[in-house]
Amino acid sequence: MATASILGTGRAASLAPVASATLDRYHDLPPGHVAEATGVHLRPRAIGRDQVELAAEAGRAALADAGLEAGRLDAILHAAAVPYQTIPATAPLVQLALGLGDGAVAAYDVGATCLGFLAALQHAAAMVETGRWSHVLVVASEKVSDNLDWRDPATAGLFGDGAGAAVVGSGAGGLRLGPIALSTHPSGYEAAGLPAGGTRLGALAPPHALHFAMDGPALFALTRRRFGAFVSRTLEQAGLTMEEIDLVLPHQASPAALRLMVRALKVPEDRLVDLSATHGNQVAASLPVTLDHARREGRIAPGARVLMLGTAAGVTFGAGILEAAPCG
Numbered sequence: 001m002a003t004a005s006i007l008g009t010g011r012a013a014s015l016a017p018v019a020s021a022t023l024d025r026y027h028d029l030p031p032g033h034v035a036e037a038t039g040v041h042l043r044p045r046a047i048g049r050d051q052v053e054l055a056a057e058a059g060r061a062a063l064a065d066a067g068l069e070a071g072r073l074d075a076i077l078h079a080a081a082v083p084y085q086t087i088p089a090t091a092p093l094v095q096l097a098l099g100l101g102d103g104a105v106a107a108y109d110v111g112a113t114c115l116g117f118l119a120a121l122q123h124a125a126a127m128v129e130t131g132r133w134s135h136v137l138v139v140a141s142e143k144v145s146d147n148l149d150w151r152d153p154a155t156a157g158l159f160g161d162g163a164g165a166a167v168v169g170s171g172a173g174g175l176r177l178g179p180i181a182l183s184t185h186p187s188g189y190e191a192a193g194l195p196a197g198g199t200r201l202g203a204l205a206p207p208h209a210l211h212f213a214m215d216g217p218a219l220f221a222l223t224r225r226r227f228g229a230f231v232s233r234t235l236e237q238a239g240l241t242m243e244e245i246d247l248v249l250p251h252q253a254s255p256a257a258l259r260l261m262v263r264a265l266k267v268p269e270d271r272l273v274d275l276s277a278t279h280g281n282q283v284a285a286s287l288p289v290t291l292d293h294a295r296r297e298g299r300i301a302p303g304a305r306v307l308m309l310g311t312a313a314g315v316t317f318g319a320g321i322l323e324a325a326p327c328g
Contacts, residue, residue, distance in 0.1 A: 004125035005174040006322065007068065009292040010061020011285075012054040012141070012163040015044035017278070023157060027150045034157035039255030043160030043280030046143045051084050054163035055141035056097035058288070062137065062165035063098075066174075070098045074133035076107040077124060079116025079140040081283040081313070082147055082212075083109060086197050094139060114251050114312035115182065116140055116284035117164070118320050122180040124168040139165035140284040147194060149211035158254050159212075160280035164288025175306065178321035181234040185226060188315035191218040219315065220260065227317055228264045231309065234319040242266065244305060249294055251310025251318075252276040252286045261309070273299060286310070302327040 020034035020041050035041050046054055055078060063070055076098075078091035091107035112119040117140040124136040141163035148156035168177070192214040196205035235241060248267050250258060255276045262272060273294045282289055287308055294300050306322040 004128040004168055004170060004177045005172075006166045006177065006291075007135075007169045007171050007174045008062045008064070008066025008167040009288065009295055010058050010063070010065055010165050011289045011292040012057040013061070014057065015046055015054075015161060017042040018045045020157060027153065029153055034153055037154040038157040038280075040158055040277055040280045042278045044162050044282070045145050046161040049143075051080065051141045051143040051163075052090065052093045052097055054143065054161070055090070055094045055139045055165070058141065058163035058165040059094060059098055059137050059139045061292075062139070062167050066167040066169070068135060068167055068169075070100055071104070073100070073105050073135050073137050075105050075124070075127070076137045076139065077120040078107070078109045079112070079120045079138070079284045080109070080142055081113040081116065082142065082144055082194060090141075112182070112284075112312055112316060112318075113314060114253070114281075114283050114286065115310050115316055115318040116312075117287045118180060118308060118310065118318045119182060121166065121168065121177065121320060122182070125177045125180070128168055128170050135167060135169040137165060137167055138288075139163065140288050142283045142285045144212065144283055147210065147212050149208070149213060152213070155212070155214045155216065158281045160282050162279070162282035162285040162289050164285050164290075164292050166288055166291065173325045175300070175322040175324055178323055179234065179238045180318070180320040181230075181237070182316055182318045183230050184314055184316045185222060186314065188219065188222045191215045191222070191315065192313040219311070220257070222315055223257070223311055224260065224264065227261070227311065230317045231265055231319055235307075238321055240305065240321070245307045246271065246301065246304040247294065247299055247306045248272050249287065249290045249306060249308045250274075251312075252279055252290060253281055253311065300324050
């Protein structure tokens with residue numbers, strides 16, 4: 001059986017950062033309020049650009065990094081917590097934006113909110129390893145800034161727009177995809193969500209249902225109780241310990257969430273990629289942006305074992321192990 005690897009990564013790097021001080025002024029909040037409430041000082045905003053453009057930019061960067069033409073793709077998997085529209089999927093528009101016409105690829109969406117990229121990686125790896133596909137573009141893009149409720153600045157101020165992507169194939173080199181685990185805890189279903197857009201409220205959705213809302217304390221409590229055991233179990237099943245992990249790439253939920261994770265999992269800070277204060281929570285785009293940032297900043301050494309971690313609304317826990325190719 002072939003081994004699936006990440007052959008290239010990319011992100012939408014052209015987004016302008018917006019400072020928390022700017023949001024304070026725009027939303028008539030006291031100076032310093034957003035930064036104090038969230039710990040986030042900057043976050044990218046896709047001003048005047050749409051979600052599909054962001055996905056295409058990240059996808060082109062990943063293809064260039066992999067040295068692969070878009071025409072060699074078998075599939076495009078798109079992930080987002082908030083898609084371009086409810087129906088149809090966003091992925092066909094990404095296909096068009098990459099210059100691929102009718103019938104060139106399979107293109108569809110994978111929905112797992114903040115862990116959509118990891119879930120799509122799991123699917124892509126299975127298809128490559130069974131020989132059904134040779135090359136897959138996995139891309140996550142978000143423009144959540146249009147769906148935030150600024151009556152709750154402590155939640156709204158956490159989020160940033162963005163996009164990240166990876167090319168998955170069976171070629172040598174790159175980052176070998178090891179075990180990926182997902183575990184869902186529906187007791188936390190109501191703790192985070194955007195209720196409008198589906199059959200739950202239909203066309204009668206009230207205005208407040210058009211905005212994302214989150215019960216941070218409830219999510220923290222569930223994560224604190226169960227996430228550590230989930231990660232330990234995932235590592236044990238892979239025959240590893242946390243001490244054998246060289247770098248941790250977390251979903252950048254919030255600075256406070258990352259501090260909780262560091263304490264719970266006993267992750268040394270020099271082995272953690274923390275972009276939360278300068279990128280905010282980019283939802284499904286968070287993990288691929290963090291991965292691309294780590295690769296391009298030289299944080300992933302040859303032979304390194306990398307652990308991707310995160311939580312998602314629903315509530316789902318996720319972990320994935322990557323292994324960098326050794327020197328030579």
